[in-house]
Structures are given as C-alpha cells and as structure tokens.
Amino acid sequence: MVPRSWRKIRYRYDLRGSYCENCGNYHYPPRNFCPTCRRKGKLIETLFPEEGKVVSYTVVREKEPYVVALIELDNGARVLSQLSCDPDELKIGMRVKKAFRRYGEDGEDGIIHYGTKFVPVD
Amino acid sequence: MRRVAVVGVGQSKFGELWDKGFRDIVLEAGREALEDADLEGKEIEAIFVGNMSGGRYLGQEHIAALIADYAGLAEFGIPATRVEAADASGGLAVRQAYMAVASGMHDIVIAAGAEKVTDVGDPMEILSASVDIEWERFVGGNLPALYAIIARLHMETFGTTEEDLALVSVKNHKNGALNPKAQFRREIRVEDVLNSPYIAEPLKLLDCASVSDGAAAVILASEDVARKITDTPVFIEACTQASDYLALQSRKDILTMKSVVKAAREAYRIADVEPKDIQVAEVHDSFTIAEILAYEDLGFAEKGRGAELIREGVTEIGGKIPVNPSGGLKACGHAVGATGVRQIVELTLQLRGEAGKRQVDAERGLALNIGGTGATAVVSILRR
Numbered sequence: 119m120v121p122r123s124w125r126k127i128r129y130r131y132d133l134r135g136s137y138c139e140n141c142g143n144y145h146y147p148p149r150n151f152c153p154t155c156r157r158k159g160k161l162i163e164t165l166f167p168e169e170g171k172v173v174s175y176t177v178v179r180e181k182e183p184y185v186v187a188l189i190e191l192d193n194g195a196r197v198l199s200q201l202s203c204d205p206d207e208l209k210i211g212m213r214v215k216k217a218f219r220r221y222g223e224d225g226e227d228g229i230i231h232y233g234t235k236f237v238p239v240d
Numbered sequence: 241m242r243r244v245a246v247v248g249v250g251q252s253k254f255g256e257l258w259d260k261g262f263r264d265i266v267l268e269a270g271r272e273a274l275e276d277a278d279l280e281g282k283e284i285e286a287i288f289v290g291n292m293s294g295g296r297y298l299g300q301e302h303i304a305a306l307i308a309d310y311a312g313l314a315e316f317g318i319p320a321t322r323v324e325a326a327d328a329s330g331g332l333a334v335r336q337a338y339m340a341v342a343s344g345m346h347d348i349v350i351a352a353g354a355e356k357v358t359d360v361g362d363p364m365e366i367l368s369a370s371v372d373i374e375w376e377r378f379v380g381g382n383l384p385a386l387y388a389i390i391a392r393l394h395m396e397t398f399g400t401t402e403e404d405l406a407l408v409s410v411k412n413h414k415n416g417a418l419n420p421k422a423q424f425r426r427e428i429r430v431e432d433v434l435n436s437p438y439i440a441e442p443l444k445l446l447d448c449a450s451v452s453d454g455a456a457a458v459i460l461a462s463e464d465v466a467r468k469i470t471d472t473p474v475f476i477e478a479c480t481q482a483s484d485y486l487a488l489q490s491r492k493d494i495l496t497m498k499s500v501v502k503a504a505r506e507a508y509r510i511a512d513v514e515p516k517d518i519q520v521a522e523v524h525d526s527f528t529i530a531e532i533l534a535y536e537d538l539g540f541a542e543k544g545r546g547a548e549l550i551r552e553g554v555t556e557i558g559g560k561i562p563v564n565p566s567g568g569l570k571a572c573g574h575a576v577g578a579t580g581v582r583q584i585v586e587l588t589l590q591l592r593g594e595a596g597k598r599q600v601d602a603e604r605g606l607a608l609n610i611g612g613t614g615a616t617a618v619v620s621i622l623r624r
Contacts, residue, residue, distance in 0.1 A: 126374065146489060147375050153485075174396070174494070176388035177441045178380055186385045186440075188488060196489040198381050210396050221378070233379065 120229055130233040133166045133216050135195055144195035167192040168216040169239060177205045189214060189236055200235045213239040241342045245466035245473035246622070247459050248277025249585040254454035254573035255423035262298055262356040263310040269455040269578075270311055270352060277459045277469060281313055284459070285346040287320040290333030290353035291577040294322075296366045297357050307352065326370030327526065329353060330456065330580025331481075331609030331618030337460050338479045338620075347465045353581035354455035363451035367576060370612030372487040381488075384448055384527065386613045388440035390494050391529035395442065397495060398544035400532060402442050406433035407550045408528040409446050412564050415557060416571020418598035423452050423573030447528040449568070454575030456582040474588045477511035477604075477621045480504075486615045495544075497614035500537035507606070507619040508539075515539030518561060518621070519602035520590050522583035524610040525568040534608055535563070538619075562600040565590060580609035580618060591624040 128134065135146035139160040143152070146166065152159025170191035177185050185201040185208065200221075201214060219235040250272025252265040260268075266289075274281060287308055294303040304320035313320070323332045330353030337351035357363040368382040376386065394400045410430055416422035428446065436445040466473040482502040485491050491498070508514060515538060523538070525531035535546035540554075540561055549555050555563035566572055566586040569579055587605040589595045609618045 122374070153490075174389045174393035176385050176392060176443075177438070178382070178385050178388075179438045179440065184380055186380045186389065188389050188494070198376050198379055198487065198489045200379050210393070231378075235379075 123229060123231060131218065133168060133197070133234055134163060135166050136161045137164045144193045146195045146197050166195060170197070170214060172201070172208070172210055172212045172214060174210060175201065175208055187236065201237070202235050203238050207238060215239050242344055243463040244338050244341045244460050244476045245463060246476065246584065246588045247461045247466050247470050247473060248273040248279065249458050249588045250274070250276060251421055251456040251582055251585045252454055253421045254452050254575050254578070254582070256358050257356070257453040258358065262300070262354065263306060265356065265453065265455040266307050266352055266354045267310055269354070269457040270350065273350065273457040273459050279348065279459065279469065281311060282316050283348055284313065284318055284350050286337070286340055286349040287313065287318060288333040288336040288340070288349065288351045289320065289322045290329035290331070290351070290580060291322055292324060292326050292329050292355060293366050293369065293576070296361060296369070297355060298359055325616040326611035327367065327574065327576045328580055328609045328611030328616040328618050329577035330582065331607070331620070332580065332616070334458060334581060334584050334620065335479045335481055335618055338476055341460050341462050348459065348461045350457055350459050351581060352455065352457040353578035355576035355578050356453050357451050357576065358453055367451050375489070376487050383612065384440040384443055386488055387527040387529055388443045389488065390533070390613070391442055391527070394495055394529060394532065398547070400547040402434060403430060404532070404547040404550055405442070405447050405528040406430045408525060408531045409433045409570055411550065411556055412525060412568040412570040415565050415598055416567025418596070419567050419572065422567040422571045423450065424567070424571045443527055443529070449526050449570045449574040452573030452575045454573060454578045454582065456578045456585050458581055458584050458588065472592045472624070474591045474622050474624050477623050478507040479618070479620045480506040480510065481616065481618045482506070484615050486612070488613060495533070497533055497537050497610070497617060499614050499617035500534065500608060500610070500619070503617045503619040504538050504608070507621050511621040513604065513621065517604060518606045520565060520587065520600050520605040521561060521563045521608070522566060522586050522605070523563055523568070523608040524579070525564060525570050526574055526610070528570070530610065531563065531568070538606065538608060557598060557600055565595065565598045565600050580607070583607040583609060584620060584622070587622045591622060
C-alpha cells in the first residue's frame with residue numbers, strides 16, 4: 119500500500135480539494151472532472167478552509183472507540199474525518215477545526231499513516 | 241421489449257454453512273430452481289451470477305465459469321457472466337438476465353447470486369470495501385459507521401428514535417421465524433435490540449444484518465416460453481437501476497438515497513403504477529435505518545415520516561404494505577451477492593401463494609437491492 123499512500127500524502131497532510139471556476143462548487147477529495155459541468159468545468163486545486171461544523175457523527179465501538187464525523191467546511195464542501203474529542207462533547211452543529219494526526223501503521227515495521235483529523239474549536 | 245416472467249426459483253439456506261463450499265450452495269439453489277421450473281440444465285441459454293467478492297472471500301475469481309462447470313453446463317458451452325455491484329450484485333444479475341430475455345437475445349436464462357463469506361477474512365470488513373476505500377474507509381468509515389452517521393442525522397432531523405429502529409429488527413425477526421431458509425429463526429423483543437452492544441452509535445448489534453453464506457437462483461423466460469412451461473408465471477413489470485455518488489461526503493443530502501428515488505420512479509413509470517399499488521416489498525435492510533429510508537425513498541411514506549409506518553404496524557405481515565415478509569437481510573442473513581436474487585425468490589413465492597406461514601395477500605410486489613450506502617440501487621416490480 120506504500121505507493122498509494124505516497125501518492126496521497128499531499129492530500130492527506132493538507133485539506134486540499136478542487137474548486138470549479140465554471141460552477142463555483144468545491145469538491146473533496148479533489149477531482150479531475152467537475153461532476154456538475156463535466157467537460158465544461160474548470161477545476162483548480164486549492165486549500166480548503168480549516169474550520170467547519172459537524173453534520174452528523176458516530177462513535178465506532180471497536181476495542182479503541184473512535185469518532186467518525188461528516189463535517190461541512192466553511193466553503194460548503196463536506197469531509198468525512200475522525201474527530202478527536204470526548205464522545206460526551208459530541209453534538210450535531212458543533213464547530214471543529216483541522217488538526218494533523220496519526221491514523222495508524224502497517225504493522226510494526228510498516229509505514230505510519232498520518233492524515234487530517236478534526237478537533238473542537240474551543 | 242418482450243415481457244419477461246420468473247418461471248423457477250431456488251434458494252439454499254442462509255447462514256454459517258461450515259459444512260458446504262461455494263459451489264455446493266450455488267448448485268443447491270440452481271438445482272431447486274430447475275426442478276421448480278421443470279427444465280433441463282441444457283435448456284438454459286445463459287447464466288448471470290451476482291457475486292461481490294469471490295476474490296477476497298474465497299481467493300477465487302472466474303466465479304461464473306466455475307459455476308457453469310460444476311452445474312454441468314460447461315459441457316454445452318453455455319455463456320456465464322459474473323456481475324458485481326457490492327451487495328447489489330444479485331439484483332444486478334437479475335437485471336442482466338431480464339435484459340437478455342426482454343431484448344430477444346435469449347428465451348431462457350438463469351440469474352444466480354452467491355457468496356461464501358465464512359471461509360476467509362473478516363466478512364464485514366470485506367463488505368465495507370463497497371465504500372470509498374481511500375476517502376471513507378481510510379478514516380475509519382466502514383459500512384456500519386456510515387449508516388450510523390445517516391441514522392444519527394435522521395434521528396436529529398425527523399425525531400426517529402432508537403426504539404423505532406429496534407422495531408424494524410423485531411418485525412424482521414418475527415417474519416424470519418416463519419421462514420425455514422432464514423439464518424435467525426427466533427423472535428426478539430425491543431429490549432433485546434436496545435440492550436445489544438453498540439457497533440457504531442446509534443446502531444447496535446441487532447440493528448445490523450449479519451454477513452452470511454447463501455445462494456439463490458431464479459430462471460427467467462420470455463412470455464411465450466413461460467406460458468408453455470408454467471401455469472403460474474410471475475411477470476417482471478420493471479427492473480431498473482440507478483447510481484449515486486460513492487462517498488457520503490459527495491452527496492448534498494445523506495437522508496435521501498437518490499439512486500433509490502430515481503430507480504423507483506422509473507420502475508413505477510414503466511410498470512404504470514404508483515407506490516400505493518405495491519402490496520408487498522422486499523427491501524435492503526442491511527441496517528435498520530436503511531429500511532426506514534427505503535419506506536421514504538420508495539414513496540411508501542413522506543420523507544421524514546418513515547418511522548410512522550413501523551410504529552403503526554403498516555409494514556408487518558397483515559399490514560397495508562408488508563415489508564420483508566421473508567425476514568429481510570436482518571433475519572435471513574445478508575449473503576451479499578445472493579441477497580438481491582433471494583428477494584426475487586421471496587416475491588415470486590409470495591405472488592404465487594407458496595410462502596407458507598409468512599404468506600401475504602398480494603398480486604404485485606417490489607424488491608429493492610442496494611450496493612454499499614446507496615451508490616447502486618436496483619428496483620424490480622413483479623406481478624402475478
């Protein structure tokens with residue numbers, strides 16, 4: 119899985135998506151093709167705002183429970199991400215911001231996967 | 241386009257079939273369908289197999305050829321094709337078979353669906369490959385988590401409760417208890433669901449269908465041929481399919497499965513019926529929230545009011561629109577690629593009046609098979 123991770127590093131480390139200059143829509147993750155305008159679209163890659171609000175969430179009850187949330191950024195794009203916070207604090211509509219975090223690793227000697235998680239805006 | 245009828249159905253038991261292999265269960269279903277139709281294998285002109293992940297569940301690809309071989313049909317060189325759309329693979333196989341007959345290319349074809357999930361690997365993890373692996377699964381968004389996110393928002397927006405979701409599971413278990421081929425054949429109470437452990441909040445163990453082994457098969461024939469073979473043809477009035485964005489984050493509204501709305505609308509138009517004309521339905525309750533969404537997206541209830549149907553008993557056997565009289569995915573077990581075909585088997589038995597203790601009174605039925613979180617939807621309308 120290393121080549122796939124390596125290709126994605128740019129996108130995992132920053133909140134990077136695409137903006138269509140033709141229709142004004144933002145897309146996350148970045149696309150090569152605007153789903154609204156298709157060939158008439160003009161996509162550029164851009165950094166997205168780092169804050170947004172929680173649309174909905176779940177606590178996945180695995181051995182180490184974690185929170186997965188659908189987040190709407192301030193430009194209207196939606197991002198699925200883990201949320202680092204106390205599950206008791208969770209609320210639909212809560213404000214959150216981007217943070218750089220560890221996601222996991224491929225075994226003891228494998229590469230470590232980093233990426234974007236969100237944390238509550240205090 | 242020619243009219244197409246179901247002339248034979250068969251199904252293996254669903255569950256943890258440790259003592260049987262993939263080829264055994266497919267043949268069991270296929271043989272039953274042939275006997276039901278009173279046909280010889282060599283009369284079949286083409287085979288379509290719905291299978292999500294032979295490669296990961298069994299380490300076996302080239303599934304369709306394997307089945308043709310072990311069904312004794314390689315001898316005749318009968319073409320066999322595997323189709324895949326995650327857990328909508330079965331519905332898709334039925335649709336491919338339907339198109340093959342409707343178009344006039346073939347007169348008699350078989351659509352099978354099969355999955356053997358208990359041999360290798362983690363069944364739910366492999367089923368979760370139906371979501372966007374790089375952008376949903378990477379951050380921990382497996383299938384239960386994504387349906388949980390939908391459920392949480394449905395509850396917040398429309399006042400649906402965890403008890404409402406539990407009622408879906410209770411109803412489907414009650415029906416499944418009447419189905420000899422279901423995996424879970426015992427009734428449960430609302431408290432059992434509410435006290436079962438959370439998988440992904442608010443969804444609990446008993447809100448989730450188990451990923452199971454199983455196979456199902458249906459034989460389709462053109463109207464002319466069907467009338468010669470059987471006195472009880474069940475006609476496929478429509479069989480439609482639609483797509484949506486793969487990942488939830490790309491959808492503007494995660495409380496509506498646009499693929500289901502589109503496929504259903506088109507099916508109603510082709511069959512020239514309205515939602516109120518549907519008298520029985522088999523829908524894709526991989527998670528209890530999915531059945532509530534199905535009520536709404538199929539037009540049985542307004543958006544946001546799906547839970548009312550389960551509270552008021554409208555979808556029970558004996559209610560106005562019985563949904564999942566088979567026990568659904570929840571009680572039958574979700575044999576992934578087999579599920580969409582099993583739904584057609586159930587509707588056919590119901591419309592023929594051969595459904596035993598779970599029989600409902602219906603002339604027309606609808607099946608909804610979904611891939612993943614709704615990026616694929618297949619809707620069929622059947623009439624006796």
